[in-house]
Amino acid sequence: MPKADSPVTLPVAELAPSKSPSVPCENLDAAIRAARQRFVARNPNSGKLFGKAAEYLPGGNTRTLLYTAPYPVFMKKGEHYQVFDEDGHAYTDFVGELTAGLYGHSHPLIKKTLIDTINNIGLNLGSTIAQETAHAKLICSRFHLDKVRFTNSGTEANLHALAGARKFTGKRKVAVFSGGYHGAVLGFWDGVQENGVDQDDWVIGRYNDAGLAKRLIEKDDIGAVLVEGMQGAGGCIPGTKEFLMQIQESAKKIGAVFILDEVMTSRLGPSGLQAIVGLKPDLTTFGKYLGGGLAFGAFGGREDIMAVYDPRSPGSLAHSGTFNNNTLVMHAGFTALSEIYKPEVAVEFNRVGDSFRTSLQSVSKGTKMSVTGLGSICGIHFSQNGQTEISSRESIEEDMPLKDLFYMELMENGFWINKRGSMALILGTPQSELDRFVECVESFLRRHKSLVSL
Ligand SMILES: Cc1ncc(COP(=O)(O)O)c(C=O)c1O
Structure with a gap:
């Protein structure tokens, strides 16, 4: 197992395992x-x-x-x-x-970065900061994105990616998959969206059913497809290459935006699961460890789609979030990805x-x-x-x-x-x-x- 950071020796676990029952229980x-x-x-x-x-x-x-x-x-x-x-x-x-x-609970490099940030920079500057460009550049180069935007969570990353896709295509309907989880209000357990938003806008397919995915996506009113390359909360179920490629192909065919949710899976390789499978999504969403252990989310991908968020263009989409570029996460996330999770x-x-x-x-x-x-x-x-x-x-x-x-x-x-x-x-x-x-x-x-x- 690679160390969290090579100079650090981790303590041997002092576990206090209790005795599990030695008598077999039949009932x-x-x-x-x-x-x-x-x-x-x-x-x-x-x-x-x-x-x-x-x-x-x-x-x-x-x-x-x-x-x-x-x-x-x-x-x-x-x-x-x-x-x-x-x-x-x-x-x-x-x-x-x-x-x-x-990165574990007390990685020395992350600790140092957080303390240095508090001591030398301050918490919330209420302004654009140079560090967000550094983190954006690193994430773009690592995951092959033209442009990226930061959020506070994976949920927000998916909501904003969907909003961007809808604005770009002018279509509201989104194809998703049963068992998919894309955030607190975007869970599609057993083919039903509970506790959700935009209730009428989902077309829900069966995960790993390539034929059904093709039929559901290749319709005029689908603006986007949102899928995990491996369903995480749904049970850590990997998507087959055939299924994921079919989604990509069908989305491309009808001009829908293919959004790959890599909130969990981007850690599976240097450039995420997409590079392992050979996918080229239009947009990718991120979160979790990429904030160095702090609350984080990001979405990014094709220049022309991300341009809907460019505030220099008339009619661009707003993207708010008080903590989107907060100093702690921009520094900790950057340290973690550039110095630890190489x-x-x-x-x-x-x-x-x-x-x-x-x-x-x-x-x-x-x-x-x-x-x-x-x-x-x-x-x-x-x-x-x-x-x-x-x-x-x-x-x-x-x-x-x-x-x-x-x-x-x-x-x-x-x-x-x-x-x-x-x-x-x-x-x-x-x-x-x-x-x-x-x-x-x-x-x-x-x-x-x-x-x-x-
Ligand atoms: C695949 C996937 N997408 C999105 C999310 C939502 O991320 P967050 O909890 O940061 O909102 C999760 C969280 O577990 C997830 O696993």
């Missing part, structure tokens, strides 16, 4: 009940904090994904590749802040991720568990019917209780993972921790053989 309900009892006994401080949080936040929560029953673990701090909870347990962090935490680091990091996933696939072979993903991003699945070929959200019925048990027991082994089953590696995680995770998964599958057998 899933009983196993979950027992795991929950152990959870409550292990995490009394989180329980108290949750009680307080629920007084002021609905469900004690301000980010739905982080809610878990009976209550979530409250983390107290993070260091390098580890997080530490309020009850004194240490975990190797495999959540990796859903891909944004690539092209060769990206290649090696994702090679390690591929080998980690292959090991997980190997130990879970012949069980209800399967592992999807690409490079440094993995998705853990447990299927109800033994389906282990996963090409779309519809292609698998997840066994949620089994997933729940996995989540709770792996946490007891000292691994911070999320209930959804998505994992994003952090730079500098020791190989021994990757190996230990694989061993613990193998032991989980052995321990619960009767529950996970096909």
Whole structure:
């Protein structure tokens, strides 16, 4: 695993894994009940904090994904590749802040950049700053964009990319795919957009169905296609080359703007997943780790499309955002991409991720568990019917209780993972921790053989 930064020696994990049950549990309900009892006994401080949080936040929560029953673990701090909870347990962090935490929790170069920025520059200057050009130039050259714009999140990046595409084509309808997630108001779970905006403007296809994508896109009223090269929140399901190329071709044929959402996937290689697959999207959206660990988003691509945002042109689109170019993120993001996540680091990091996933696939072979993903991003699945070929959200019925048990027991082994089953590696995680995770998964599958057998 490439180090977060070569001169730094990362501390060996002082994990406090508790003993997972050594007696095989044959009954899933009983196993979950027992795991929950152990959870409550292990995490009394989180329980108290949750009680307080629920007084002021609905469900004690301000980010739905982080809610878990009976209550979530409250983390107290993070260091390098580890997080530490309020009850004194240490975990190797495999959540990796859903891909944004690539550099870990205390990378010295990012820390230095943030402190220097605070000391020497100041926080919010309310003006254009030279550093935004530096970061824009770096992102344009790394991801082959003509022009780029910054936002505060991946959600905003997609909303602005869509607004730009609509302005450019004069058409409102957008083709998207079931299981796609493009931000807080842009989730298309099970073919339906919930909690969303522009409700009537979506045409929703099935992921990895190239024939259907062609039929849906090649219509007169489609102004844009928005797709992830690998569905992240939808289960870390990679798009096939055939599917993604079909989208590109169909969009081109009718003059629709092809927007590739690389908010998660741009870390999969030096120039993102698009370079690996050979795609040339009209616009690409970004976020997560490209802000160096701070709130960030960006969208960019073709000169003629991005020109709709040029304020020198009459009738241009407005693009607001108080913090779009804030000093901290412009400096931290630039340091992170130019000095830490260099092209060769990206290649090696994702090679390690591929080998980690292959090991997980190997130990879970012949069980209800399967592992999807690409490079440094993995998705853990447990299927109800033994389906282990996963090409779309519809292609698998997840066994949620089994997933729940996995989540709770792996946490007891000292691994911070999320209930959804998505994992994003952090730079500098020791190989021994990757190996230990694989061993613990193998032991989980052995321990619960009767529950996970096909
Ligand atoms: C593919 C994709 N697009 C967009 C977003 C939204 O990014 P943000 O949470 O920064 O708004 C996410 C977040 O997980 C994502 O995975």
